[in-house]
Amino acid sequence: MNGQDFTFNQVPGEVFSSFFEGAGEITQMLAYFEAHTYMGENAEEQIQLAKEIATADFVSLNDWIKLKAN
Numbered sequence: 001m002n003g004q005d006f007t008f009n010q011v012p013g014e015v016f017s018s019f020f021e022g023a024g025e026i027t028q029m030l031a032y033f034e035a036h037t038y039m040g041e042n043a044e045e046q047i048q049l050a051k052e053i054a055t056a057d058f059v060s061l062n063d064w065i066k067l068k069a070n
Contacts, residue, residue, distance in 0.1 A: 004069045 013031060017024040039046050051058055059067070 006065055
């Protein structure tokens, strides 16, 4: 990765919820995305369809970060 390290710190939802007005709602939304993806529950068919009709190859987040770091 060209000598660059990428890290993050995950803040517990109950802590983040207290950071600012509306943070509780953002916490709920992110928890939903973590559990179900942004497409919702049972999104496997939608994900497969997206892969089939995409005009470019799928790139995982980890691979995208590596590409952008170079």
